[in-house]
Amino acid sequence: MGWPVNSYALGMSVEGWPGGITRRSLLGAAAMIGAGAIGAACGESRASLTRAGSGGEPGSGGLDRALLPAGSRPYPELAEGHESIPEIEHIVVVMLENHSFDNILGMLGRGDGFVLGRDGLPVASNPDGHGEVVRAFHMPTDCQLHGKPSQSWNASHIQYDGGTNEGFVVSKSGPVAMGYWTPDDLPFTNDLARVFPIGDRYFCSVLGQTYPNRRYLIAGTSIGMVDDTAPFGLPAGGTIFDLLNRHGITWRDYYSNLPTAGVFVELLAQADIADKVVPVSQFFSDAASGTLPSFSLVDPDFSTDSEENPQDIQYGDVFLASVMNALMSGPAWSRTLAVWTYDEHGGYYDQVPPPRAPRPDGIPPQIKVPPDQPGAFDRYGFRVPFGVVSPYARPGYVSHVVHDHTSILRLVETKWNLPALTRRDANASDLLDTVDLASAPYFAKPPALVPPANPAIGASCLRTGPGTIPPPGSVVRT
Numbered sequence: 001m002g003w004p005v006n007s008y009a010l011g012m013s014v015e016g017w018p019g020g021i022t023r024r025s026l027l028g029a030a031a032m033i034g035a036g037a038i039g040a041a042c043g044e045s046r047a048s049l050t051r052a053g054s055g056g057e058p059g060s061g062g063l064d065r066a067l068l069p070a071g072s073r074p075y076p077e078l079a080e081g082h083e084s085i086p087e088i089e090h091i092v093v094v095m096l097e098n099h100s101f102d103n104i105l106g107m108l109g110r111g112d113g114f115v116l117g118r119d120g121l122p123v124a125s126n127p128d129g130h131g132e133v134v135r136a137f138h139m140p141t142d143c144q145l146h147g148k149p150s151q152s153w154n155a156s157h158i159q160y161d162g163g164t165n166e167g168f169v170v171s172k173s174g175p176v177a178m179g180y181w182t183p184d185d186l187p188f189t190n191d192l193a194r195v196f197p198i199g200d201r202y203f204c205s206v207l208g209q210t211y212p213n214r215r216y217l218i219a220g221t222s223i224g225m226v227d228d229t230a231p232f233g234l235p236a237g238g239t240i241f242d243l244l245n246r247h248g249i250t251w252r253d254y255y256s257n258l259p260t261a262g263v264f265v266e267l268l269a270q271a272d273i274a275d276k277v278v279p280v281s282q283f284f285s286d287a288a289s290g291t292l293p294s295f296s297l298v299d300p301d302f303s304t305d306s307e308e309n310p311q312d313i314q315y316g317d318v319f320l321a322s323v324m325n326a327l328m329s330g331p332a333w334s335r336t337l338a339v340w341t342y343d344e345h346g347g348y349y350d351q352v353p354p355p356r357a358p359r360p361d362g363i364p365p366q367i368k369v370p371p372d373q374p375g376a377f378d379r380y381g382f383r384v385p386f387g388v389v390s391p392y393a394r395p396g397y398v399s400h401v402v403h404d405h406t407s408i409l410r411l412v413e414t415k416w417n418l419p420a421l422t423r424r425d426a427n428a429s430d431l432l433d434t435v436d437l438a439s440a441p442y443f444a445k446p447p448a449l450v451p452p453a454n455p456a457i458g459a460s461c462l463r464t465g466p467g468t469i470p471p472p473g474s475v476v477r478t
Contacts, residue, residue, distance in 0.1 A: 067358050067423060067426070067427050068420065068426040069423060070220075070360075070361070070420050070421065070422045071420060071426075072420045072426040073413070073419050073420075074417055074430070075417050078417050080418060081247040081249075081418070082417040083415070083417075085414070085415045088337045088390070088415065089294065089332070089335040089336070090292045090296070090332055090335055091296070091338075091339070091411065091412060092292070092295075092296045092323075092336060093296065093297050093298070093340075093408055094320060094323050094324075094338065094339070094340045094341075095297070095299075095342065096316050096320065096342045096343070097300075097302065097307050097308040097342060097346065098151065098306075098307060098342065098343070098344060098345070098346025098348075099307060099313075099385065100345035100346065100349060100382050101113070101200065101350055101352070101383035101384060101385055102124070102348070102350045102351055102383070103345070103349065104189065104385045105190070106122065106136075107122075107181075108190055110398055111200030111398045113200070121136075122136035122180070123135075124136040124351055125476075126165075126167075126169040126177065126349065127166060127169065127478070128170065128175065128475065129169070129170040132475050132476060132477050132478060133475070133476055133478055134177075134474055135178065135476065136178045137179055137180070137474040138179070138181070138471075139179040139466065139467075140467025140468060140471055141461040141466050141467045142181070142185055142312045142313050142314045142458050142461060143312050143313075143458075143462055143466040144309035144310045144311065145469060146309060146310040147310075148347070149171075149173030149174065149347025149348055151208065151209055151344050151345055151346050151347040152208065152227065153208045153226040153227060154172075154371075154372055154373045155171040155347060156171075156207035156345075156347075156381065157207055157374075157375050158171040158172075159171050159173065159382075160207060160353065160354065163353040165349070165353055168347075168349045171347070175469060175470040175474075175475070177347055177349045179469065179470075180349075185314070186313060187450045187452060188318075188321040188449060188450060189316075189317050189320055189385070189452075191449045192340070192387060196387050196390075196443075197387060197394050197398070197399060197434040198385070198386060198398055199387070199399035199400075200383070201383070201399070201400050201403065202341065202383060202386035202403040202404065203355075203357075203381055203384070204344040204381035205217075205357075205404045205405045205406060206226070206344070206377065207354065207379060207381045207382070208222075208227065208344065209228045210228055210344060211228045212225045212227070213343045213405060214260050215263050216405045216406055217260065217343070217406075217408060217409070218241065218260060218263070218264075219235045219238070219240070219264065219421055220235075220360050220421040220422035220424045220425040221237075221361050221363065221377075222377070223235050225366060226365045226367060230262075230265050232265065233264075233266075234267070235421065237361075237422055238421060240295075241253075241261065241273055241276070243416075243421070244412075249294050249416060251276055251294060252277075252282070252293045252297075253278070253297045253299065254278055254280045254282060254299065255279065256280045256299055256301035256305075257301050257302055257303060259277045260297050260299055261297075262277075276293075280298065283323070287326040287327055287330040289330075289331075290330060290331035295412055298323050300319045305319040307342070309346065310466070312455050312458070312462055314453035318452045318455065322452075323338075323340075324340070325449075328389075329446070334444065337388065337392070337435065338388070339386070339388055340387050341384055341387075341405070342385055342386075354379055354380040354383070355380060357377075357378055357380045358378075358427045359376065359424070360377060360422035360425075361422050361423065364376065364377075365377060377424075380402075380404050381404075388435065390443070391441035391442070391443045391446075392435040392443075393434060393435055393436075393442065394434060394436050394442070395443070397434060399433050399434055403428070403431060404428060406424045406425035406428040407425075407428045407429045407431050409425040410425050410429065411430045411431045414430045414432070
């Protein structure tokens with residue numbers, strides 16, 4: 001059953017809320033859930049359907065044509081709820097935290113990653129504001145600084161620097177922004193990205209922090225939020241959970257210590273939402289028994305294995321491997337499409353300036369200029385790692401199509417012909433360029449992937465710190 005929003009549930013009076021709650025308070029609310037407070041017909045082939053336009057051209061950002069309004073269905077001529085991708089019965093989303101494409105996949109050798117010099121090292125650099133530049137450098141350990149780099153609204157807009165992407169080091173990120181990891185540091189993540197499709201134009205949805213970006217994942221808007229507070233209020237168009245419930249489409253948010261559904265905290269007070277927010281252990285049981293719902297979010301432990309600073313990133317590699325291996329070894333693999341990505345760039349450097357994006361609605365960002373950096377919800381955030389894992393995945397494929405988190409919404413909306421929640425997801429790509437549904441599945445037999453990292457080998461960095469940052473030789477006079 002659902003739990004009521006009251007002083008017992010959230011540790012404060014509803015009347016006394018000063019405009020919102022913090023991540024710490026929301027973790028407490030999630031703990032209440034964990035303590036026990038919450039205990040499709042066959043469709044036509046997509047080839048026979050005519051889909052309404054959806055962003056999807058490389059580099060377009062969805063702005064090279066007339067924009068579709070909120071409420072638009074992918075197939076206007078068909079009824080809402082119509083099944084259009086019968087080959088896929090289970091859509092699974094794993095979203096880690098706080099790393100850019102170049103920071104994690106820049107050294108992979110697939111997609112638009114780092115340009116390397118004759119020494120085999122990235123040539124990317126950023127000015128430090130004092131007559132020197134900081135070159136991109138391999139992070140000394142698998143651990144990170146505490147509280148740096150920064151991906152706040154202000155820091156992200158300074159990093160963007162009008163499209164030059166030369167503001168990373170002079171922002172609150174500092175020199176650590178130029179750090180990166182290699183395939184040896186995150187072996188499973190990189191092998192997954194080497195074997196299955198990835199995208200090198202997948203952007204987070206906001207030049208900002210985790211909560212607003214995760215709101216875009218489930219609602220296509222942050223309703224003004226730009227930071228990691230949790231002000232109360234629900235989007236006018238609802239969330240993807242509301243759409244799924246309306247049509248009896250099964251879903252679950254499998255959480256470790258904090259459910260993504262909780263970024264709209266009132267959702268956890270709704271019985272038909274809260275009863276689908278379940279511990280992550282249930283995911284592994286459902287995957288093993290072939291009883292996964294139609295749509296799943298699988299949330300990491302945001303304290304230990306989401307890869308947010310100051311965590312050891314190798315625990316995230318282990319978590320991602322556990323989820324993907326559970327899917328590939330489960331009886332529902334033949335009918336599954338999984339998406340893995342990161343919610344935002346974390347303040348780490350990326351070379352590709354985020355393009356313009358459709359404004360989701362008429363709600364402006366909750367900022368005051370000055371002191372805040374000016375901006376609107378009309379530009380994507382920086383690139384983040386992204387991949388698709390499915391029997392139908394295109395082998396060797398790198399997508400250059402502009403995607404963002406609302407592309408995941410559009411994928412779900414396309415499968416069940418659901419109306420767009422906002423203008424942003426109405427005009428998003430649907431990720432289907434990464435799969436081939438017209439041919440026999442290439443990965444019908446799951447490929448053998450390398451094991452994940454063993455964090456125990458370098459676990460001492462959690463006690464001793466991430467090492468010297470920036471490392472010697474990475475700062476040079478211009």
